[in-house]
Amino acid sequence: MAMSEAQRGKMVERCHMCKGNSLTQVLDLSHQPHSDHFPTKEQLNEHEERYPLRLVACLDCGLLQIDYLVNPKILYQTDYLYQSAATTxxxxxxxxxxxxxxxxxxxxxxxxxxxxxxxxxxxxxxxxxxxxxxxxxxxxxxxxxxxxxxxxxxxxxxxxxxxxxxxxxxxxxxxxxxxxxxxxxxxxxxxxxxxxxxxxxxxxxxxxxxxxxxxxxxxxxxxxxxxxxxxxxxxxxxxxxxxxxxxxxxxxxxxxxxxxxxxxxxxxxxxxxxxxxxxxxxxxxxxxxxxSLSRLKKFAEDVERHKRDMLSLLLQLKREGKKIAGISAPAKGNTLLNYCSIDKTFLDFITEKNPLKVGRFTPGTFIPIYDDATLLKEQPDYALLLAWNFATEIMKNLEEFKKRGGKFIIPIPKPKIV
Ligand SMILES: [Zn+2]
Missing domain, CATH: 3.40.50.150 (Vaccinia Virus protein VP39)
Structure with missing residues (x-):
């Protein structure tokens, strides 16, 4: 059942920190689901909520922030699966x-x-x-x-x-x-x-x-x-x-x-x-x-270009008949997947260490999440590293994947194959 507007969250008009009212939009990442809510197979039959995701700048104190706040009860008290340091x-x-x-x-x-x-x-x-x-x-x-x-x-x-x-x-x-x-x-x-x-x-x-x-x-x-x-x-x-x-x-x-x-x-x-x-x-x-707004405008253009670069790389690999999977399913991976519209058309599955996420699906893009061992079992041609900030550690753990001919795609800052 759909939630009421108030249950979902609220738009903010004042700066989170200085409370000034000169917020101006920098970047629109479209509407996105809660990035830490990984649906189960049964939940795939239900309605999935989406909320505006926009970056705005406060012209008074300089803080960058988002202007739509999802109800914290939704963010943290329903099925929140993030485990810090437990997985890396x-x-x-x-x-x-x-x-x-x-x-x-x-x-x-x-x-x-x-x-x-x-x-x-x-x-x-x-x-x-x-x-x-x-x-x-x-x-x-x-x-x-x-x-x-x-x-x-x-x-x-x-x-x-x-x-x-x-x-x-x-x-x-x-x-x-x-x-x-x-x-x-x-x-x-x-x-x-x-x-x-x-x-x-x-x-x-x-x-x-x-x-x-x-x-x-x-x-x-x-x-x-x-x-x-x-x-x-x-x-x-x-x-x-x-x-x-x-x-x-x-x-x-x-x-x-x-x-x-x-x-x-x-x-x-x-x-x-x-x-x-x-x-x-x-x-x-x-x-x-x-x-400065001109620097932030350039950032927004960089992000739009990143989306096009990411998609053209994946399209090219798929045209060549390559098989691609994702590695690890952090919350931020979901911003990337949803904003770039990367779904099962591109990624067959995602592997993940956190046992709470295995057997579920990525929010919004519904890519199945399997355990770590699946990567070597299936040996796709390419693996997209969604937790790019841990790339060195992850690639070291997955030397065997590389030895067997697999290649990694690191998406950020610019999509690159290693
Ligand atoms: Zn402010």
Whole structure:
């Protein structure tokens, strides 16, 4: 049965962060289904909801964001299958480094409390536990029950000021508050960040990590745009945002994770020395042109060209009678597949490590998802790497596929065969 407009989500007219009302459209990725909702065979008989997916820029603070918010209950509480770090080695190593970096650089006392917002299966908290900290996760998604089974205490809820107050009452204030790849997901961001402020110990550290929007623009990573990502972060709007809420952005750390991520270190005002990196990155962002509409217009043209290039490569291979499959079914793969209209006409199947996705279908394009072993069993001529940010690791694991004559297609930044 179709949902009412209010149940589906809402159009926004004000900036997610500064609340200004000068949003202007940059890129239209058409209407798309929820990229983390992989239908089962039975669900293929049902109506699939689609929502507008458009990137807009705030002319006041510079934040790039989407202007249609899907109801968070749909995004996170129905059958959400994303498991961070559970499926790739790179993810696990990254969290270990992050926990160690935060504890050593910021002199976090042993036995202090670390709270991870959007803690998923508890991978990052597991690393904080190894650093000798007390840990607590907050995550409304079903998959967080796995963290509890693995010994990571987790509150199964959306993080909010109310939840923060409860945590302080029960566990005291936190010296470390983290949000990896979740800050951009927050729907009521003011309430969540004010909650972090309430929860944060006097000299504590908030570490927010998210894909860096400059890399997104530079490398045509438009597939990282989907409804779970509300904001596409850069330093200028982040610095202004924390200042408005009485906090202070005091440090940055750039990493290659997720195709280019930025870690933002935030504390109570005046409690940490402010790094010159912040002014430097803001200058670089301005020089790059991220806050200019002509640069963003060029990005939109690049994305349209990418779609044509992607399709002409696949068409050419199909005309030659080649068999093509996909490897791994991340959420972002679905933005690419849906925007480029790549369905079963091009890809026979997709293989995936996450057992929760095996046996299901890709949203919108309905390509069947099989387990990893299928790739060698079927040995297609080409394999499209949808999790291109883990390309090196995936290709190393699949040396046998290559030895038998298989070739990889890496879609981003430009479709290329390796
Ligand atoms: Zn703004």
């Amino acid at each position: 080695k790179t993810g696990g190593g990254h969290f270990k480094e992050m926990a160690h970096d935060i504890c050593s650089v910021h002199n976090i006392p042993k036995n202090a409390l670390a709270v991870d917002i959007g803690s998923n299966v508890g991978a990052l908290l597991h690393s904080f536990k190894e650093e000798g900290l007390r840990v607590l996760g907050v995550d409304p998604a079903d998959v967080a029950k796995k963290a509890i089974e693995n010994g990571i205490p987790t509150i199964l809820d959306f993080f909010s000021t109310n939840v923060a107050v409860d945590i302080v009452k029960e566990h005291g204030k936190a010296h470390v508050i983290t949000g990896t790849n979740v800050f951009a997901h927050l729907h009521d961001i003011d309430d969540a960040v004010l909650g972090m402020k309430t929860l944060l110990a006097d000299d504590g550290v908030i570490a927010v990590e998210a894909p860096y929007v400059i890399d997104l623009i530079k490398e045509f990573q438009y597939d990282t745009i989907y409804h779970s990502h509300v904001g596409y972060l850069s330093v200028k709007p982040m610095a202004a945002y924390f200042e408005r809420l009485g906090l202070e952005l005091f440090g940055l750390k750039k990493s290659d994770y997720f195709g280019g991520s930025m870690r933002y270190y935030v504390g109570h005002k005046g409690k940490h020395e402010v790094s010159p990196d912040i002014a430097r990155y803001i200058e670089e962002e301005k020089t790059f042109g991220i806050y």
